[in-house]
Amino acid sequence: MTFARTLLLALTLAALAAPVRADDEAARLAKALALEPGSVVADIGAGAGELAFALAQTVGPSGRVYATELDSDRLEELREKAASVSNVTVVEAQVTATGLPDDCCDAIYMRDVYHHLTDPAALNRDVARSLRPGGTFVVIDFRPGGLLRLFKVEGVSESRKGHGIAPADAERELGEAGFERVKLVDPWLDRLIGLDLWALFLRERASQSGSSAPPGSP
Numbered sequence: 001m002t003f004a005r006t007l008l009l010a011l012t013l014a015a016l017a018a019p020v021r022a023d024d025e026a027a028r029l030a031k032a033l034a035l036e037p038g039s040v041v042a043d044i045g046a047g048a049g050e051l052a053f054a055l056a057q058t059v060g061p062s063g064r065v066y067a068t069e070l071d072s073d074r075l076e077e078l079r080e081k082a083a084s085v086s087n088v089t090v091v092e093a094q095v096t097a098t099g100l101p102d103d104c105c106d107a108i109y110m111r112d113v114y115h116h117l118t119d120p121a122a123l124n125r126d127v128a129r130s131l132r133p134g135g136t137f138v139v140i141d142f143r144p145g146g147l148l149r150l151f152k153v154e155g156v157s158e159s160r161k162g163h164g165i166a167p168a169d170a171e172r173e174l175g176e177a178g179f180e181r182v183k184l185v186d187p188w189l190d191r192l193i194g195l196d197l198w199a200l201f202l203r204e205r206a207s208q209s210g211s212s213a214p215p216g217s218p
Helices: 003-016 022-032 050-059 072-082 120-130 146-150 167-176
Strands: 040-044 064-069 088-092 105-111 131-142 179-189 197-204
Touching: 022 050, 040 050, 040 120, 050 064, 050 088, 064 072, 072 088, 105 120, 120 131, 120 167, 131 167, 131 179, 167 179, 167 197
Parallel strands: 040 064, 040 105, 064 088, 105 131
Antiparallel strands: 131 197, 179 197
């Protein structure tokens, strides 16, 4: 990759990280998932942990937030932050496994992560393993478009058509792992032109209770 393309990618990714108050988005996510004191939720690919630690305040000391990461530096950063709270557990993940316990979570989400998955089938099955019956899985991501079409995430399917993923492609892959759509919120969050986030709410088919939407509303 040339220096110019590298610089362009860096600037584009910086735009994706344009300031958004984590506690504001966490409040919206908590409402959409009907999280309350005692709830257990997992953040797959938690990054610096902004959302995870904001949600930890929602679920309170009787609840728990699992924050998973692959990157060793991120893991160290998360563990340092978690040392000062009682209800955040940092988990080292693998490319094809979350590292979460079985049937541990009322809800699991990933934000700006799904489009990086190189083996989505394996990871999606592993997410299902960790969801409690009736639990909700939320994928929050963005479509490939604009400058992002110039860049491809190494190791992902050619069908992604650039950096990002369309909701329909994510839904298809998740359907193959036994999930079905509860609803799509599009846009979920307005960031910059062409970089808006969408949020896909899903449940396992065998766990569907007949409702058309998860508790609460975004």
